Amino acid sequence: MGKGCLGLVIHSVHLARLTSTAAEFMKKVEANSFVTSYIEAWNEQDASSVTEHLCPNGHCIDEVFQQQINREALFEELVAYFQSDHYFYEVTGDILTNGKTIAFQYCAKPMAPDSRTAIWHGAEFITLRGNSALEIRDYYQARVSLPRSQRGDDVARYMKSGLREETMAQLLEALERLMVERQLYLDPELSLPKLADYLDTTVNHVSQTINAGLQTTFFDYINQRRVEAAIKLMQSDTSSREAILDIALEVGFNSTSTFYNAFRKVTGQTPGAYRQRMLSKALEAQSALRYQA
DSSP states (O other), X not given: OOHHHHHHHHHHHHHHXXXXXXXXHHHHHHHHHHHHHHHHHHHTTOHHHHHTTEEEEEEEEEXXXXXXXXXXXXXXXXXXXXXXXXXXXXXXXXXXXXXXXXXXXXXXXESSTTOOSOOEEEEEEEEEETTEEEEEEEEEOOSXXXXXXXXXXXXXXXXXXXXXXXXXXXXXXXXXXXXXXXXXXXXXXXXXXXHHHHHTSOHHHHHHIIIIISSSOHHHHHHHHHHHHHHHHHHTOTTOOXXXXXXXXXXXXXXXXXXXXXXXXXXXXXXXXXXXXXXXHHHHHHHHHHHHO
């Protein structure tokens, strides 16, 4: 190999290394920018800005409570959370990234200087899709050490915020009554604040009641009610005359995709498969009756 060729090879290798180094640097810059913006949204207690860091079909996983919530549910949770909990968040250590994922540790300190709430620590692992998060996994320490109640850690956690078990029991009873008598879940615009108005209480207390008392999120609770209503409609519509979309809209869903996801989560199958199974059973029953006759 001639000296000219060798020099060209060395130059190409050097250029490739520089390009790779520049790409790595840009990944770190973008990761730092994302995390900085994300933490600022938390410190501003802006539920909308926090959730905007998730892509439309993104989700957040609370590893402590083993709970996965979508972007809409996260917004509702944060609205309630920011009303009762006031912390200042800061990144501790380096922000790590490979371009597709981001990992960082954080520390949360109470904003009130005289607060008796302890400082706590956590870590988040973020999977990116473009410039947004497809998944955010949150690992954190329990913030307070409270005695276990018969309902478990969730109730103990919320007792600190001022929601007594007696109040929770009353809210659960009122919630059930509203769902049975007024079927609020049929309202496609039903939100956590709107439900709080019906119950004449705070958004925070409604969220806590559903999370701790029913061991679910607001959106999962409402969607389960809607799916149960859809099943009743399907049972009265074995002839398949009503379209799946019509059923979804009738029980309060805004789209078939949300309906399909919720239906599968509750029943383990799609609405179409469920209705087909019911139709098959109805035909089998009719055949059995004709055979007996």
